[in-house]
Amino acid sequence: MGRPIRTRRQATLASLAAELGVSRTTVSNAYNRPDQLSPELRRRVLETARRLGYPGPDPVARSLRTRRAGAVGLLLTENLSYAFRDPAAVGVLEGLALACEDASVGLHLVPASPGREDVAAVHRAGVDGFVVYSVPDDDPHLAAVLERPVPTVIIDQPSIEGIDRVGPDDAAAVGKIAGHLVGLGHRQVGVICMRLARERNDDFVSPARQSGAHFHVQRTRLEALAVAFSAAGVDWAGVPVIERFDHTVDDGASAARQLLDAYPQITAVICTSDILALGAMAEAERRGLRVPQDLTVTGFDGIAEAERIGLTTVHQPVLEKGKMAGRLLLGSAERSAPKVITLPTELRVGRTSAPPRTVEEPWFGG
Amino acid sequence: MGRPIRTRRQATLASLAAELGVSRTTVSNAYNRPDQLSPELRRRVLETARRLGYPGPDPVARSLRTRRAGAVGLLLTENLSYAFRDPAAVGVLEGLALACEDASVGLHLVPASPGREDVAAVHRAGVDGFVVYSVPDDDPHLAAVLERPVPTVIIDQPSIEGIDRVGPDDAAAVGKIAGHLVGLGHRQVGVICMRLARERNDDFVSPARQSGAHFHVQRTRLEALAVAFSAAGVDWAGVPVIERFDHTVDDGASAARQLLDAYPQITAVICTSDILALGAMAEAERRGLRVPQDLTVTGFDGIAEAERIGLTTVHQPVLEKGKMAGRLLLGSAERSAPKVITLPTELRVGRTSAPPRTVEEPWFGG
DNA sequence: ACGCTAATGGAAACCGTTGTCAGATTCACC
DNA sequence: GGTGAATCTGACAACGGTTTCCATTAGCGT
Numbered sequence: 001m002g003r004p005i006r007t008r009r010q011a012t013l014a015s016l017a018a019e020l021g022v023s024r025t026t027v028s029n030a031y032n033r034p035d036q037l038s039p040e041l042r043r044r045v046l047e048t049a050r051r052l053g054y055p056g057p058d059p060v061a062r063s064l065r066t067r068r069a070g071a072v073g074l075l076l077t078e079n080l081s082y083a084f085r086d087p088a089a090v091g092v093l094e095g096l097a098l099a100c101e102d103a104s105v106g107l108h109l110v111p112a113s114p115g116r117e118d119v120a121a122v123h124r125a126g127v128d129g130f131v132v133y134s135v136p137d138d139d140p141h142l143a144a145v146l147e148r149p150v151p152t153v154i155i156d157q158p159s160i161e162g163i164d165r166v167g168p169d170d171a172a173a174v175g176k177i178a179g180h181l182v183g184l185g186h187r188q189v190g191v192i193c194m195r196l197a198r199e200r201n202d203d204f205v206s207p208a209r210q211s212g213a214h215f216h217v218q219r220t221r222l223e224a225l226a227v228a229f230s231a232a233g234v235d236w237a238g239v240p241v242i243e244r245f246d247h248t249v250d251d252g253a254s255a256a257r258q259l260l261d262a263y264p265q266i267t268a269v270i271c272t273s274d275i276l277a278l279g280a281m282a283e284a285e286r287r288g289l290r291v292p293q294d295l296t297v298t299g300f301d302g303i304a305e306a307e308r309i310g311l312t313t314v315h316q317p318v319l320e321k322g323k324m325a326g327r328l329l330l331g332s333a334e335r336s337a338p339k340v341i342t343l344p345t346e347l348r349v350g351r352t353s354a355p356p357r358t359v360e361e362p363w364f365g366g
Numbered sequence: 367m368g369r370p371i372r373t374r375r376q377a378t379l380a381s382l383a384a385e386l387g388v389s390r391t392t393v394s395n396a397y398n399r400p401d402q403l404s405p406e407l408r409r410r411v412l413e414t415a416r417r418l419g420y421p422g423p424d425p426v427a428r429s430l431r432t433r434r435a436g437a438v439g440l441l442l443t444e445n446l447s448y449a450f451r452d453p454a455a456v457g458v459l460e461g462l463a464l465a466c467e468d469a470s471v472g473l474h475l476v477p478a479s480p481g482r483e484d485v486a487a488v489h490r491a492g493v494d495g496f497v498v499y500s501v502p503d504d505d506p507h508l509a510a511v512l513e514r515p516v517p518t519v520i521i522d523q524p525s526i527e528g529i530d531r532v533g534p535d536d537a538a539a540v541g542k543i544a545g546h547l548v549g550l551g552h553r554q555v556g557v558i559c560m561r562l563a564r565e566r567n568d569d570f571v572s573p574a575r576q577s578g579a580h581f582h583v584q585r586t587r588l589e590a591l592a593v594a595f596s597a598a599g600v601d602w603a604g605v606p607v608i609e610r611f612d613h614t615v616d617d618g619a620s621a622a623r624q625l626l627d628a629y630p631q632i633t634a635v636i637c638t639s640d641i642l643a644l645g646a647m648a649e650a651e652r653r654g655l656r657v658p659q660d661l662t663v664t665g666f667d668g669i670a671e672a673e674r675i676g677l678t679t680v681h682q683p684v685l686e687k688g689k690m691a692g693r694l695l696l697g698s699a700e701r702s703a704p705k706v707i708t709l710p711t712e713l714r715v716g717r718t719s720a721p722p723r724t725v726e727e728p729w730f731g732g
Numbered sequence: 733a734c735g736c737t738a739a740t741g742g743a744a745a746c747c748g749t750t751g752t753c754a755g756a757t758t759c760a761c762c
Numbered sequence: 763g764g765t766g767a768a769t770c771t772g773a774c775a776a777c778g779g780t781t782t783c784c785a786t787t788a789g790c791g792t
């Protein structure tokens with residue numbers, strides 16, 4: 001029976017009321033408060049609506065009047081592809097989507113192109129609240145969100161006064177993995193991390209850039225590593241840290257290559273994400289290094305694929321992270337004090353970590 | 367400097383105009399048409415706005431007036447988690463998000479709970495168009511979308527008169543993999559597929575259920591398999607097809623277990639998705655079957671993890687799928703004839719397919 | 733026949749903008 | 763100083779609903 005023709009002007013609630021010879025109120029009630037109306041009249045309204053091709057009250061007009069958009073906005077700047085390529089980020093997204101679904105609320109992905117400062121998109125989004133995930137501290141989009149008069153929850157960001165926040169205990173998590181490696185005897189380590197700032201740098205990272213990183217999570221993890229290894233007597237200034245702007249397995253591999261080429265004495269490669277670790281594994285295989293006998297590789301996040309291949313990593317409940325953020329936002333009515341939720345993490349020792357290869361272990365042949 | 371207090375009534379464009387002693391038009395122009403007023407006045411308007419905590423024109427009111435919501439809706443029913451757990455679906459999502467970003471348009475995920483028929487959410491979404499992906503043919507949400515007077519694009523669905531559509535050539539794709547297996551000599555095969563209808567069935571599938579499946583993609587793939595194997599002289603009625611409602615690696619494994627327990631003579635397991643194939647691989651390993659020497663496993667979609675482990679599969683350009691859908695939708699102004707885009711697929715032979723294990727091959731020892 | 737109550741439908745204000753169009757102001761120039 | 767052009771500004775009408783009263787009517791007991 002084909003689709004209705006759209007050339008003619010759409011029917012509105014008013015025109016429908018006119019056609020029926022009733023008031024707009026009545027038509028509105030037919031949709032929103034069936035009890036305010038005799039069933040007979042209601043049937044007639046709905047039936048006429050169908051005949052005229054009236055699709056029901058316009059959502060935008062309704063939102064304007066009711067002051068509810070029925071959607072929450074999600075801001076994740078910096079390369080949309082990153083968000084979808086990283087299973088950990090997808091997990092957050094899923095959790096958030098689930099929370100929204102529970103509340104029958106839409107999830108509005110705000111287009112925040114990293115290049116042009118298209119802050120207007122934030123202003124244009126008709127939403128009842130925002131979740132901000134993984135954007136640099138100094139992002140103008142974030143500032144724009146904070147200007148909007150709606151509740152906001154931030155994930156994996158440095159806390160902002162008066163704003164709800166959810167995130168894992170990154171420092172503790174890093175401590176666990178550092179402790180694991182130190183305990184195994186590793187002293188010559190290298191680090192592969194994700195981008196630290198908005199400007200591209202696919203190379204080794206200076207201490208200044210480390211401590212000045214604009215991505216909170218990455219900065220925290222690096223700082224915690226520094227603390228942990230320094231405590232074990234390792235000079236952190238001598239530990240090579242290499243950065244990749246894009247967050248892909250291939251970039252992890254190229255970083256590992258660059259790292260191992262420059263520092264062949266390294267016995268463990270610490271990656272700040274599982275995706276990068278997968279790349280490091282591939283590079284190890286390419287150059288004939290056995291993991292973990294010849295090289296230890298660790299990740300971060302605890303994604304499904306990591307578990308399947310037995311990667312040593314720190315698991316964080318990404319799904320919960322998104323879900324909690326959603327719940328926080330959607331239940332934020334009448335809550336005065338801002339809440340901060342810290343999620344637990346768990347070290348998962350897999351098959352990719354072992355004591356360092358013995359260069360001169362006397363009792364055992366190579 | 368903290369966040370502005372929200373107890374008092376929000377400033378509006380009108381109140382700002384009153385405060386300034388100018389008309390609303392002027393304030394509106396300050397935001398939308400800077401060339402229509404003197405820089406000095408504009409500066410004064412913006413400055414006063416900041417002082418009063420006016421966050422700029424209300425997006426909903428603006429949408430109502432301009433008739434543009436600045437967002438497209440995405441409908442993906444049936445278990446949100448499925449959409450996020452399957453990298454192929456995430457790829458589509460990513461492509462669509464990229465297209466939206468290019469057009470500076472938001473992407474609104476419509477909460478379509480499978481359980482309750484919450485069609486209202488579709489009506490409540492303030493969007494300029496819809497993309498429908500992977501919902502059963504008879505889904506009420508889909509019907510609701512078609513009632514809305516906005517352009518729509520469907521992905522991986524049976525075509526609907528007058529509606530734009532993008533999808534891979536599933537039949538051809540299946541033909542490729544079937545041809546590959548037949549060519550290798552496989553005649554005893556089993557199939558693991560995703561859910562075929564909205565009712566749960568974690569078991570073998572009757573021919574009736576196969577041909578009556580409500581999920582277009584799955585139905586098409588099964589039909590194409592039937593055609594291809596029948597053409598090779600295999601009695602399709604004798605080929606076991608097993609279904610899983612949830613789409614996880616674990617479900618793939620349990621399906622493979624059930625399949626191989628019942629039909630140990632099978633030499634190849636054909637999965638209608640890579641995720642299921644990963645599960646089948648795990649089950650093969652669990653029972654000590656070597657892949658591909660003892661058992662051939664094939665997937666579908668060509669996700670990244672499949673490529674990393676060398677799974678034989680059919681690759682389809684999922685990212686493109688989403689991107690094309692977005693472009694189609696966003697560029698649909700002034701286009702009369704509905705468009706249908708069919709995307710190419712490519713057989714990727716990996717390390718998981720080989721000739722069937724030889725039960726009685728005379729010239730070669732086991 | 734009368735008043736009271738409950739059920740039902742309607743009038744009008746309001747939500748916060750944008751766009752059109754005519755009027756006002758400024759300004760240079762002859 | 764008059765005139766036309768250039769530049770701003772403001773009144774008003776939508777945009778498509780929802781919601782708060784209010785008015786009408788019907789039902790019903792007495």
